Amino acid sequence: MKKAADRKFSEQTYMTDFFESFGLKIDNHEITPAEYVRNIPEDKLEDLGIDPENFFQSLEAFAADFEAMMNDKGMDVNSLTVIGGHDKSGNPENVELTISKGDIICIVGPTGSGKSRLLADIEWLADGDTPTGRRILINGEKPDLSMRYSLEHKLVAQLSQNMNFVMDLTAEEFVMMHAESRLVENPAEKTALIIEQANMLAGEKFKPDTPVTSLSGGQSRALMIADTAFLSKSPVVLVDEIENAGIDRKKALELLVKEEKLVLMATHDPILALMGSKRIVIKNGGINEIIETTGEERKSLEALRKLDEKLLAMRNILRTGGRLDNIDDTII
Amino acid sequence: MKFITVSGPPSSGKTSVILKTIDALASRGLKTGVVKFDCLTTDDDKLYEKKGVPVKKGLSGALCPDHFFVSNVEECVRWGTDKGLDILISESAGLCNRCSPHIKDITAVCVIDNLSGVNTPKKIGPMLKSADIVIITKGDIVSQAEREVFASRVKIANPAATIMNVNGITGQGAYELSRLFISGDEIETLKGRMLRFSMPSALCSYCLGERRIGDTYQMGNVRKMDMEE
Ligand SMILES: Nc1ncnc2c1ncn2[C@@H]1O[C@H](COP(=O)(O)OP(=O)(O)OP(=O)(O)O)[C@@H](O)[C@H]1O
Numbered sequence: 001m002k003k004a005a006d007r008k009f010s011e012q013t014y015m016t017d018f019f020e021s022f023g024l025k026i027d028n029h030e031i032t033p034a035e036y037v038r039n040i041p042e043d044k045l046e047d048l049g050i051d052p053e054n055f056f057q058s059l060e061a062f063a064a065d066f067e068a069m070m071n072d073k074g075m076d077v078n079s080l081t082v083i084g085g086h087d088k089s090g091n092p093e094n095v096e097l098t099i100s101k102g103d104i105i106c107i108v109g110p111t112g113s114g115k116s117r118l119l120a121d122i123e124w125l126a127d128g129d130t131p132t133g134r135r136i137l138i139n140g141e142k143p144d145l146s147m148r149y150s151l152e153h154k155l156v157a158q159l160s161q162n163m164n165f166v167m168d169l170t171a172e173e174f175v176m177m178h179a180e181s182r183l184v185e186n187p188a189e190k191t192a193l194i195i196e197q198a199n200m201l202a203g204e205k206f207k208p209d210t211p212v213t214s215l216s217g218g219q220s221r222a223l224m225i226a227d228t229a230f231l232s233k234s235p236v237v238l239v240d241e242i243e244n245a246g247i248d249r250k251k252a253l254e255l256l257v258k259e260e261k262l263v264l265m266a267t268h269d270p271i272l273a274l275m276g277s278k279r280i281v282i283k284n285g286g287i288n289e290i291i292e293t294t295g296e297e298r299k300s301l302e303a304l305r306k307l308d309e310k311l312l313a314m315r316n317i318l319r320t321g322g323r324l325d326n327i328d329d330t331i332i
Numbered sequence: 333m334k335f336i337t338v339s340g341p342p343s344s345g346k347t348s349v350i351l352k353t354i355d356a357l358a359s360r361g362l363k364t365g366v367v368k369f370d371c372l373t374t375d376d377d378k379l380y381e382k383k384g385v386p387v388k389k390g391l392s393g394a395l396c397p398d399h400f401f402v403s404n405v406e407e408c409v410r411w412g413t414d415k416g417l418d419i420l421i422s423e424s425a426g427l428c429n430r431c432s433p434h435i436k437d438i439t440a441v442c443v444i445d446n447l448s449g450v451n452t453p454k455k456i457g458p459m460l461k462s463a464d465i466v467i468i469t470k471g472d473i474v475s476q477a478e479r480e481v482f483a484s485r486v487k488i489a490n491p492a493a494t495i496m497n498v499n500g501i502t503g504q505g506a507y508e509l510s511r512l513f514i515s516g517d518e519i520e521t522l523k524g525r526m527l528r529f530s531m532p533s534a535l536c537s538y539c540l541g542e543r544r545i546g547d548t549y550q551m552g553n554v555r556k557m558d559m560e561e
């Protein structure tokens with residue numbers, strides 16, 4: 001195959017983005033990047049901060065990245081293993097926990113105990129180089145640590161506790177930009193789907209042209225859940241407390257786990273916790289216990305769901321300006 | 333000694349990232365020093381001193397700090413060698429978005445933060461576009477999706493770079509960055525080395541101290557905006 005510099009723009013439409021980042025607009029798509037640059041006067045190149053040698057190196061790297069991303073099917077992860085380190089006082093954890101594809105594992109523990117830290121260890125593919133001294137294996141082996149730096153072959157998608165936005169974009173523009181950066185097939189269609197699904201999770205609906213910075217906590221979270229569910233190819237999904245914002249948790253979890261993924265979720269919510277097959281109990285920064293969800297506990301799920309529906313109904317009464325008269329403990 | 337140039341817009345997190353990386357280097361038994369270049373004033377030298385890091389400060393005053401940097405960098409390298417440093421880092425704030433301190437075959441780092449806006453990566457010139465490593469800070473303040481979108485914009489502006497998120501406050505990522513710092517070449521001098529990019533040739537009457545406004549006072553390399561259309 002010819003070098004990217006010698007292929008016409010029409011054969012590599014993505015190349016115009018690269019030129020645009022240097023302030024160059026491509027109108028004639030029937031010429032090659034090499035021809036285009038050859039026609040720019042030297043002082044103009046100087047003005048734009050373009051050194052041809054460096055520029056063409058970057059250009060080839062850009063094309064190579066793009067091709068690699070187009071061919072990326074996502075990595076096959078069958079298992080993830082957490083090898084214990086130590087808690088905040090330095091006591092060893094003595095655990096080796098292996099999680100398999102399709103598993104939902106919950107992480108419980110008091111505020112400040114280290115739930116988010118465990119998720120961060122997994123995201124970082126910790127190799128004894130985080131405050132906990134933990135190590136993470138993928139498919140039973142130490143992963144290639146260069147994956148930490150890879151933007152496009154991300155193993156882990158994380159829904160973090162932090163849902164802030166600072167970008168000056170509408171919800172639609174933002175998701176579109178994200179979809180384009182992930183090179184999805186039909187970004188406009190995906191964007192519409194994500195916003196529609198987010199609105200099904202959020203209590204109060206938002207419009208595609210709502211600036212991301214004016215979304216409420218619940219709306220931001222709903223948007224991020226839908227975004228992760230439909231844009232991420234990452235086989236491992238980490239979820240940090242989705243219950244705190246007013247969204248439909250059950251639907252949210254269903255969206256996230258519909259594919260063959262490996263899900264770890266920090267939570268204080270009894271329903272979410274029982275939806276997992278196991279739960280990790282964190283104390284003082286360390287893994288203290290691993291509890292299997294028993295059949296008995298699953299039976300409690302039924303009653304908890306009913307209770308939750310009742311609470312939800314009452315929330316809706318409040319939201320719509322109603323009154324909560326005559327509620328006593330028969331509700332349980 | 334290894335030499336590393338760190339540049340980036342003001343307040344992007346250069347000092348924070350360097351300090352955390354120095355900790356990581358120290359845990360590997362390496363001695364690091366810093367030369368800090370700025371225009372008017374800086375307190376960064378005190379931050380480094382507090383940590384016991386050998387530091388040299390250079391204030392360029394009325395000159396472009398990057399121009400000042402090149403004129404002094406060879407002496408700085410000598411200073412670092414005399415101090416017995418394993419690694420010397422230069423910190424300079426890119427002020428005009430056009431000048432860049434990066435030198436060929438010397439590890440070049442650009443620090444940029446997640447809060448600076450999606451269009452910033454393309455607005456920054458050779459300082460970002462010719463860097464080997466681009467560090468993105470303040471990821472703790474934004475959502476995962478926004479971090480990804482921002483990083484993808486950086487990637488378009490500099491596809492060949494290693495792009496990393498480092499948290500300047502907690503230091504997450506600094507250990508990995510330190511790993512990249514020690515992979516650079518050993519140098520004894522910078523004499524004969526080349527800048528990665530020429531600095532703008534801005535020599536107009538205003539560069540030379542002129543303050544009066546109007547055609548008659550504009551001399552030298554003067555360029556006019558196109559007011560047509
Ligand atoms: N084993 C450990 N050794 C040292 N520090 C630790 C350890 N585990 C956690 N920490 C630190 O403790 C602090 C609190 O942990 P973290 O934020 O993970 O708590 P959390 O359980 O997620 O709390 P919340 O419920 O409030 O979200 C963090 O600064 C984290 O880095």
Ligand SMILES: Nc1nc2c(ncn2[C@@H]2O[C@H](COP(=O)(O)OP(=O)(O)O)[C@@H](O)[C@H]2O)c(=O)[nH]1
Pocket residue numbers: 340341342343344345346347348349469470471472473498499500501
């Ligand atoms: N929240 C957050 N703040 C940061 C981070 N990195 C740096 N800062 C803060 O940003 C400000 C500027 O950082 P500094 O290192 O002095 O920037 P410099 O001017 O580029 O050297 C300081 O208040 C830092 O504490 C980060 O990763 N997250």
Ligand SMILES: [Mg+2]
Pocket residue numbers: 115116117161240
């Ligand atoms: Mg937490």
Ligand SMILES: [Mg+2]
Pocket residue numbers: 346347348376423
């Ligand atoms: Mg500084």
Ligand SMILES: [Zn+2]
Pocket residue numbers: 396397398399428430431
């Ligand atoms: Zn300058």
Ligand SMILES: [Zn+2]
Pocket residue numbers: 534535536537538539540
């Ligand atoms: Zn001037």
